Amino acid sequence: MLSVLIDTLDDEEGLARTLACLVGGAVEGVVREVIVRDNGSGDGTLAVAEHAGCHVVTGGLAAAVGAARSDWLLVLEPGARLESGWTDEVAAYVAHSSMPARFSRASGSRAPFLSRLMARPAALAQGLLIPKRRAMASKAADAEALARGLAMKTLRAGIWPALGRQGR
Template sequence: MLSVLIETRNDEEALARTLGSLIGGAVEGVVRDVIVCDTGSTDQTHHVAEHAGCHYVASGGIAAGIRQAKGDWLLLLEPGARLVEGWIDAVVAHTARQTMAARFSRARGSRTPFLARVFSGNRALADGLVISKRQAASLSKNAGSAEALARGLATKKLEAEIWAAPPKQQHRATK
């Protein structure tokens, strides 16, 4: 039903956190496969992906991951993002009745203050993205990354929350 795609680059710790939040979806049979699209990691990202049973795509970017996806719907996440309990029902309900893409709502403690959003720039994948494989495949022809694919896309809001990944600069500084 749902394929999860995560684009990474030196994100071993963040990837592990994200994969942990997907376990419930895999157990319930909602998550068919998880594809890690790596963009040149030099850390142990590939080991984390392989040990978790993910498909690891070392070249070809997000477009290659989309081609390998088994699900009719895709869930694109940033490494470090964590889905909040209840996400499975919201995604299943959305994919059963909608054709347009959707994003999660930010968990209360994950919301960025207004001025910080204005000055830091908006990350298109910060709220995740649920999109049909057909639409993603079409958009990926002109997008060089998952972030570019998600940017400017009209979406609905899901009745589920996400803890957004910290901004990349901040994430790397804590390593």
């Protein structure tokens, strides 16, 4: 089982999209809990998180990681959507590995060529699957910094990056 961590700020629509794709993982017993680390949202983000039964953390990233009850964390941007079948791939991976991983980009999710040339890739655009102990050892201030610079395996399961982040 794994804990899902979503680092958010004023993105209630994106959070709702991401939570919707996690329902199957909860039903299959792969997702134990969802932790939403809110950075001071002024819109309905907190209401969406609370209505969905998420654990809301308003402290730093270390507090959010510390609140996780599972040995593995799945870190996603609000608005990111996992393709169907992701649960089998993730369950098999965490059973036999201790290395961080990310998802493959879903076919059709790439931004236009010039946009990809001009933009810096977001480290979290393809999600992050990381052992909790490794995340706890990090000094990262936010989820994006946690994913930056890690050597990772790429899973076959696909992800649609958050809208507006596909070319970054």
